[in-house]
Every structure is written in structure tokens, then in C-alpha cells.
Amino acid sequence: MVVSVLNTLDPQSRAAARGWSDLTIRNIFIIPTVLFLIVFNIFPLIYSLGYSFTDFAANRNVPWSFVGLQNYRDLLADQRIWTNFVITAKYVIVSVGGQMIIGFGIALLLNRDFPFKGVVTTLLLLPMMLSAAVVGLFWQLLYSPSWGPINYILGLRNFGLLSDADTALYAVAITDIWMWSPFVMLLSLAGLSAVPKHLYEAAAIDRASSWYTFTRITLPLVAPILMIALIFRTMEAFKTFDLAYVLSVQPTTELIAIKLYRLAFQQWDTGRSSALAYIVLIMVLAITNIYVKYLNKVKER
Amino acid sequence: MAAVRTGGEIALNRIAIVAVLVVMIVFLAPIYWIASTAFKPRALATTVPPTVLFQPELTPFVKLFTKRVQQTKPVDPATYAAAPWWEKAVYDGGERILKVGDSPQLSPYPDRFVNSLIIAISSTLLAVSMGTLTAYGFSRFKVKGEADLLFFILSTRMLPPVVVAIPMYLMYRAVGLNDTHIGLIILYTAFNLSFSVWLMKGFMDEIPKEYEEAALVDGYTRMQAFFKIVLPEAATGIAATAVFCFITAWNEYAFALIMTNRRAQTAPPFIPSQVGSGLTDWTVIAAGTVLFLLPVAIFTFLLRNHLLRGMSFGAIRK
Numbered sequence: 001m002v003v004s005v006l007n008t009l010d011p012q013s014r015a016a017a018r019g020w021s022d023l024t025i026r027n028i029f030i031i032p033t034v035l036f037l038i039v040f041n042i043f044p045l046i047y048s049l050g051y052s053f054t055d056f057a058a059n060r061n062v063p064w065s066f067v068g069l070q071n072y073r074d075l076l077a078d079q080r081i082w083t084n085f086v087i088t089a090k091y092v093i094v095s096v097g098g099q100m101i102i103g104f105g106i107a108l109l110l111n112r113d114f115p116f117k118g119v120v121t122t123l124l125l126l127p128m129m130l131s132a133a134v135v136g137l138f139w140q141l142l143y144s145p146s147w148g149p150i151n152y153i154l155g156l157r158n159f160g161l162l163s164d165a166d167t168a169l170y171a172v173a174i175t176d177i178w179m180w181s182p183f184v185m186l187l188s189l190a191g192l193s194a195v196p197k198h199l200y201e202a203a204a205i206d207r208a209s210s211w212y213t214f215t216r217i218t219l220p221l222v223a224p225i226l227m228i229a230l231i232f233r234t235m236e237a238f239k240t241f242d243l244a245y246v247l248s249v250q251p252t253t254e255l256i257a258i259k260l261y262r263l264a265f266q267q268w269d270t271g272r273s274s275a276l277a278y279i280v281l282i283m284v285l286a287i288t289n290i291y292v293k294y295l296n297k298v299k300e301r
Numbered sequence: 302m303a304a305v306r307t308g309g310e311i312a313l314n315r316i317a318i319v320a321v322l323v324v325m326i327v328f329l330a331p332i333y334w335i336a337s338t339a340f341k342p343r344a345l346a347t348t349v350p351p352t353v354l355f356q357p358e359l360t361p362f363v364k365l366f367t368k369r370v371q372q373t374k375p376v377d378p379a380t381y382a383a384a385p386w387w388e389k390a391v392y393d394g395g396e397r398i399l400k401v402g403d404s405p406q407l408s409p410y411p412d413r414f415v416n417s418l419i420i421a422i423s424s425t426l427l428a429v430s431m432g433t434l435t436a437y438g439f440s441r442f443k444v445k446g447e448a449d450l451l452f453f454i455l456s457t458r459m460l461p462p463v464v465v466a467i468p469m470y471l472m473y474r475a476v477g478l479n480d481t482h483i484g485l486i487i488l489y490t491a492f493n494l495s496f497s498v499w500l501m502k503g504f505m506d507e508i509p510k511e512y513e514e515a516a517l518v519d520g521y522t523r524m525q526a527f528f529k530i531v532l533p534e535a536a537t538g539i540a541a542t543a544v545f546c547f548i549t550a551w552n553e554y555a556f557a558l559i560m561t562n563r564r565a566q567t568a569p570p571f572i573p574s575q576v577g578s579g580l581t582d583w584t585v586i587a588a589g590t591v592l593f594l595l596p597v598a599i600f601t602f603l604l605r606n607h608l609l610r611g612m613s614f615g616a617i618r619k
Contacts, residue, residue, distance in 0.1 A: 126329075149334060
């Protein structure tokens, strides 16, 4: 296979003699994309790395000065920033944990033959395809303390799930669980359907209990794909901005991305927000790295 | 396999089907609620207990598209009688539609909806065409440091939007791209490009190399082989990728919130900004939401066989 590619890359080859060479084609197909991403993603990041060492404020027309690592030092020593990280961690654990359990649970339910299976599955996938900002908006209506259906069903009278400091984060997490359990379900279903049937038959012949079958056959075989769902959702939940921003104004739901937005675009503390952006960026890249390793692992199977 | 099913298994299956039904109701109820609110008379949208059964009407959609003011005195009977049904509906709610001459003034909603369309479609076309070419390049030719390059491309997708938005905002401000369609199109293209490369690479890898090699032997140039043999083979993949890119751009909120405020504002930041101004009319908000969610709902249905693949960046195929 490699040999044939090398052959076609030969500038003396027949194909190369007519029209553009393979080398030229490869370059004009790939280089613009890489350049585009460098100009619009990497260059801005280098730009903001520079700003992270200054006290620049984008809304004031005053000269700025170089402050070295001061922004990073201030941020890491700031108790309030740590609070934002703790809120984010709590949010990630509750919402991703909920999605994994509910998503996998639904997949186990759906992993059998029943009428309209295709339609049911597609309908269940709808929430994750919707715009998080707009979902946040209509869940405000559902959570309304005075006339929302959720409060009515739960008999909560005028208790505002979203306006109470203690429950707001959980209310946001529940909406996120509603949106993204289908994602875990989708991946789990793929994993479940790939478990060879003969393993179950062998277990049935051995009269293995269903618990034994589940923990010794189903789980280990679905684990790699569940891991992908877990890492991907962890990364996305860590970055959550829109859903929480639209749903709640409580300080107890100020996730790190919301803090970053306020610091950059409401307090206009450009220098410090660039530094915070870098701290967040390094964390995201670390998770991305793990994610891609797992993707490749699953791909190779 | 003709397995004999025991009574226990059949009972278990029945319980599972009931459970599936319950899950369906729980997951679809929120969508039903917003959709039904879009057809409710205003007085029934915020009742205790919540109203489930009602006579549906289209008034919220009329209100969504028009500029209105509160009527101070009752409308003149002759004017009312001469008015078309949609104007009567607004009169019935104690409001009147503002007009320039004879034509009703439009609310900002259609404008924002069109912005969303222009930006999502343009960025999708760009991201998919560039992504398809790049994917072909990676799929068929030897590229130095291919794994690293592909990781780099994917990692740009994982960047949190707010992190990228800080420097982009300043750069756009310097060159006058803030609050422009082109500005958002560029951002969404960059955001979708990596996804498009990864997904298309999976589709390209599935097209047998022998097809092009046969064409090359027949005297096609590599470019002719790409356009006449590979692209038609990849059509389904291209369509699926395009729909995914469209949905992502259509739904995007953070960049739009930061980079636009009026001229190029898209629907996601606009719709929530309508809430909270004193007497929020939830029927109108719901109507706007339903119209906005409708294209995505249709696309989800069309995409149903490709969702798994798209959501896993092409890693998991079925």
C-alpha cells in the first residue's frame, strides 16, 4: 500500500506527467486548511499569550505595561477563582455522572427488539442536537417557580430551583443530563451491539446469573466505548458556557467559562482574563490528549 | 437461531417496553411543552396548574414577526372588521401592529433568522469543501507527521470558544470585523473545519483506492479522478458532514454573543435576550424557539444513520 503511494509521488510517473503532480495536489489540498487554522486559532492564542503578561484593558485607551507573571500569580492565589473551579468540578461530576448512568441505562433498555425501535432511538437523540442556549431558555419556562410544570409536578409551590443558591447548580446539571444522556446512550448502543452473541449463549449454557453475565461479559466489552463517552463529556462539561449562562444568574453556578467571559467582556480585564484563558486552555488540552489516545485505541480494534 | 423464550424473558421484555415508554415521555415532555406553548393563547401560557388541553392558535407566530404596541382605547369596529385574520388576532390581545403605510413593520426576529441562515450556510460550504480536499490529501498521500498534524487539527476544535474569543475580539475590532457576517463565517469555518477533516477522512478511507487507480490507468489525471470518481463516491459522507457543520454553526452561542450585537446577530443570542423585559410573552418566545429548532429536528431525522459516526468524529462506524 505504502509502495503504491510512493510510486504515485514519483514526479516521473505517468499520472504526474499529465496535469498536476500528486505532490502539488497534496499540498494544495492540505496546506490551506492548516494555514487557515493557524491564522484563526493559533495566531490569536499567541496574541493572547502576549496579553496575559500585561495589564491591558481593552475598553480603556490608556497605555498598558508589562507585568510579567503577576496575572498568573494573582489568579492562582485568588480564592474566588478556586471557587469557580470547585463549582465547575462539582458540575462536571454531577452532570457527566448522571449522563453516564442514565445514558447507559437507557441503552440497556433499548438493546432488544421492539416495534418502532428506529423512531424511538432517533426521537431520544433530539435533545443533544438542539442549541444549548435555546434549551436553557425554554428550561427557564419549565423551572419557573410560579407556573412552571416541573414545580407543579414536584409540588414545590413557589420554590425556585434555579433561583435558590443551593439547588441552582443541580438544576442546570439536570438540564445538561437531559440534553446529553442520549449521547452516552448512542455510544453505548454501538458498544452493546458489538458484543458477540455467542458469548451470551455460552453464558446461558453455563447457567451464569444475569449479574455475572453483565459484569463479566457486557461491561468489560463496552468499557472502551464508555470511556470515550466519559472523556468527551467531561471535556465538554468542563467548557460549559451557554447552558449555564442562559439558565442561571446565581453566583453558585458561575462555571469557569462564565467567570472567564465576565472577566474578559464585562470587567474588561483583558490581561488577567488572557492569563485565565491560558490556565483553562492547558487543562482542556490535557483532556483532549487523553481523548485522542482513546479514540485511536478504539479505532484500532 | 430459534431460541425458546421462557415466560420470564417475555415478562422482562414487556417491563422493558413499558420502561422505554416512560423514558420517551420524560425526554420528550420538555420539547412538547415548548412546542405547545407556541400555539397557546397568551393567558393560558402561564397558568397554575399548567394548561395541557387548549384550542391551538397561530397568534404567537403573528406576534413573533411583527412590531406591536399596546392599544389604549378599543379598536374602531369598522377597522377591526376590515382587518385580515392575523391582524384581528393581535387586536384581540389588546395590541395593534405598527405599520409603515399599509405594510406591517417587522420585528427583529426574521432578520436574526436570516443572519443565522446566511452565516450557517456559508461557513458550512467553506468548512466542508476545504475539509473534503484536506481529508483526501491525508487519506491518499503520504504526509510527514500525519498523526501530529491530525491531532493539531482536532485540538483546534476542542478549544473553549471564550478562550479563542478574547484575542479574536481584539483582532476583529482592529480590522473592523466585529458584528459582521464575514467575521462570524470565518470563526465558524475555523471551528467546523477540523471536524469536517476528521469525519471526511473516515469516509475517504472507505472508498477503495483501486477506483482511482483504474481511472489513472485509463488516462485520467489525478484531479479528474478526484472530481469524477472520488467525489461522487463520497457524496453521502459529504452530505452528512455538511449537515453536522450546519447544525453546529446554527446552534452556536458564545462567539455570536461576544462578536455580534445587532447587524450580524444570529438567533441564539437574540432569542434569550427577549426574556426578562418585564411582561415576557412566553407564547412569542416559544414561537421563536420552535421555528429556530425546527430545521435541526428535521436534519436530525435525516441524519439518523450517521449520528454515531458524526458524534465520535468518525472514529466509530457502524
